[in-house]
Amino acid sequence: MRRAHHPEAGEITLTGVMAALSDPIRVGLVRVLADGRERGWGELQAPVxxxxxxxxxxxxxDAGLTRTRQxxxxxxxxxxxxxxxxRLPGLLQAxxxxxxxxxxxxxxxxxxxxRPA
Structure with missing residues (x-):
C-alpha cells in the first residue's frame, strides 16, 4: 500500500484547515480525536x-489536521x-x-x- 502524504507543520494553511472543517462529520472526527488518543479507523463511527x-x-x-499510521x-x-x-495558535481550541x-x-x-444524550 502506498504511504500517505502528511504536510509538514509549516505547510498547514488556514484556508486548508478551514476547508477541511467545513463538514460536520469532519468536525465530529476532530472532536473525537481531540482527546489525544490514536484511534483505529475501525473504532470510528459515523452515519456515512x-x-x-x-x-x-x-x-x-491532507489539510494537516491528522496523522495516519498504517x-x-x-x-x-x-x-x-x-x-x-x-502554525495556527488558538484555532483548534476555538x-x-x-x-x-x-x-x-x-x-x-x-x-x-x-454517545452523549
Whole structure:
C-alpha cells in the first residue's frame, strides 16, 4: 500500500484547515480525536459509508489536521494538535469550543463509547 502524504507543520494553511472543517462529520472526527488518543479507523463511527468516512479522514490528513499510521492492514489516526497549534495558535481550541457549544459533529463517536444524550 502506498504511504500517505502528511504536510509538514509549516505547510498547514488556514484556508486548508478551514476547508477541511467545513463538514460536520469532519468536525465530529476532530472532536473525537481531540482527546489525544490514536484511534483505529475501525473504532470510528459515523452515519456515512466506510468509503465516505475514509474520504473524510483523507481530507483531514491532507489539510494537516491528522496523522495516519498504517500497521499491517490496519490504519490508525491521531490529531496533530501541536502542529496545528504551532502554525495556527488558538484555532483548534476555538473550533472545538464552538463545535461543542453548537453541538456540531455529535453524530460521530467511538465504537463502545457512550454517545452523549
Amino acid at each position: 459509508a466506510k468509503s465516505t468516512l475514509s474520504h473524510h479522514l483523507r481530507v483531514l490528513r 500497521e499491517g492492514t490496519r490504519c490508525f489516526v491521531v490529531l496533530r494538535r501541536e502542529d496545528v497549534q504551532a 473550533v472545538l469550543a464552538a463545535a461543542e457549544e453548537d453541538d456540531i459533529g455529535r453524530q460521530v463517536s467511538v465504537k463502545g463509547a457512550e
